[in-house]
Amino acid sequence: MRWGRPVRSEWRLDPTFLTVNHGSFGATPVCVRAEQDDWRARMEAQPTRFMATLPGLIRAAAEPLAAFLGADANDIVFTDNATTGCNAVLRSLALQPDDEILLLSHVYGAVHKTARFVAERAGATLCSAAVPFPDCNDDRLVEAVAQGLTRRTRLAVIDHIASQSAVVFPAARIAAVCRAAGVPVLIDGAHAPGQIDLDLTAIGADFYTGNCHKWLCAPKGSAFLWVAPARQAMLHPTVISHGLGAGFHAQFDWTGTRDPSAALSVPAALDFHARLGGAALRARNIALAAEGASLIARRLNTEAIPTGGSMGLIRLPWQDDPLALRARLLAAGTDAPVHAIGGVNWLRISAFAYNDIEDFEQLGEIVSTIMRRDDPRGSPAPQLPGNPYASGKK
Secondary structure (H helix, E strand, O other), X not given: OOOOHHHHHHOOOOOOOEOOOHHHHOOOOHHHHHXXXXXXXXXXXXXXXXXXXXXXXXXXXXXXXXXXXXXXXXXXXXXXXXXXXXXXXXXXXXXXXXXXXXXXXXXXXXXXXXXXXXXXXXXXXXXXXXXXXXXXXXXXXXXXXXXXXXXXXEEEEEEOEOOOOOOEOOHHHHHHHHHHOOOOEEXXXXXXXXXXXXXXXHHOOOEEEEEOOOOOOOOOOOEXXXXXHHHHHHOOOOOOOOOOOOOHHHHHHOOOOOOOHHHHOHHHHHHHHHHOOOHHHHHHHHHHHHHHHHHHHHHHOOOEEOOOOOEEEEEOOOOOOHHHHHHHXXXXXXXXXXXXXXXXXXXXXXXXXXXXXXXXXXXXXXXXHHHHHHOOXXXXXXXXXXXXXXXXXX
């Protein structure tokens, strides 16, 4: 299987822009966009007839997704994104004053805000398990969670792959620790499907949510929530509609009139992922992310942190505001995000099917050029060849 430039035509990416941030929003290939257009055409050809068949169509789309995830389709519902899935679980909790929700210190910002909202309304407390970053081996990660659990913990929210640090957490081991303590666990797997191998049943969580629009290349607005059978009766979607009281599927499969084409296109995205290599692609992306991060770290005379996934992390020598740094990188023609963790700025890269090592060589040049511009002792930075964003012209 050939990856990198030979498969780039599968997408309609801007050829003048360096795309190394697949992890944030994904990129939907041409063939999956065509599938979504077909579903929309079927819906608009006769909306009433289409909506009458929608529950069956949704359940049919859940079957191949469940097989890919190592799960039973009866335990999976579609959501718009992983944040929506986390909201459904958190907002279904019946918390009492002094109850606790345990989060990781690397929790995704939107999930942290949701947990805070839910806790404040109930008079409950948020607790944080400090991630031992950057020395975050599996044993230390499990121990951090174990130390954060108390007799008042009513839910532990655990990232499978942290958004900012890109660290892959040992989800099954952490779930086992929580289960031994009698604490339900919600795994926020926003980045996991299509990035690493998954077997949801083996993980042993109570709830697991993940995006299909990132590493599986499904359309934006496609994600899933897996719920252990024993937990399904207590769960409700964020939008209550006609399915209330009619069961797990009825509540989530119909939350009002909306465009379901993203979810219905997930089987096409799974087929595309398999055509690109499936497990072989995932292994290649992980190796490329590590190679690309090491290359950039050497170029900047800094360090790269092993993450275990298809995203790499490189320490930056700047102490500037990370949002300002991101804006400057965008102006220079690339989308690599910058995150502040522990008072240090880190550059996060994503390695996907359309990337090759030359992309990360170019990113290293862009970053080093910006660094030279910032250094009053440096010489004027050269314009990057073939990059109309380098001069600020668009």
